[in-house]
């Protein structure tokens with residue numbers, strides 16, 4: 541018997557624990573039809589985010605990096621009909637595909653897609669929170685332009701409360717994070733954000749490496765403690 545690959549194992553795990561989900565499959569097909577790159581989280585990772593949000597009883601989630609809304613659907617399902625997901629996306633085309641996917645998934649009413657560079661829309665989100673009294677986010681999922689990860693963590697700290705969770709995706713970068721010689725700006729940004737997570741007294745953080753259909757990567761998990 542040949543040794544199963546990471547992809548084989550991921551397929552097996554998804555068959556066993558995630559199952560067929562036509563809504564999500566249709567969303568990925570709509571992304572492909574709309575010309576979006578297939579850089580969504582994997583099904584197993586999407587379910588992990590969903591379970592994480594449910595585990596902490598998240599009612600308000602901020603996502604930075606929507607793409608076609610694949611991870612957004614998983615998160616929106618977790619907050620329930622009275623919850624809210626605010627998701628930030630630079631590309632109007634990605635946002636338009638995402639809105640259609642979210643509508644078909646039956647969660648469009650609980651998701652707000654804001655279009656623009658996140659560093660420009662985050663101050664608007666912050667201003668809205670302070671004027672409409674909606675309060676801090678319980679979970680922030682950071683999955684956009686990796687070079688701004690440290691900026692996004694600093695924003696997440698302003699928009700959360702002790703007990704909130706911040707997840708930063710793709711920090712391992714095929715091992716590049718540990719290659720201090722690497723000139724890859726995304727790997728350098730990973731090192732910067734991990735140093736920030738380590739030095740920031742309001743956070744306790746770790747990283748879980750992942751392998752599977754999306755290759756070798758990992759996510760940072762940070763708990764807001766103060």
Ligand SMILES: C[S@@+](CC[C@H](N)C(=O)[O-])C[C@H]1O[C@@H](n2cnc3c(N)ncnc32)[C@H](O)[C@@H]1O
Pocket residue numbers: 579580581604605606607608609610611612628629630631634656657658659683684685
């Ligand atoms: C990895 S994809 C997000 C995948 C999505 N979270 C999922 O799993 O389905 C990254 C997204 O971030 C968006 N993006 C890149 N730079 C951005 C920025 N400065 N502000 C907001 N979004 C940005 C990209 O257009 C892309 O759609």
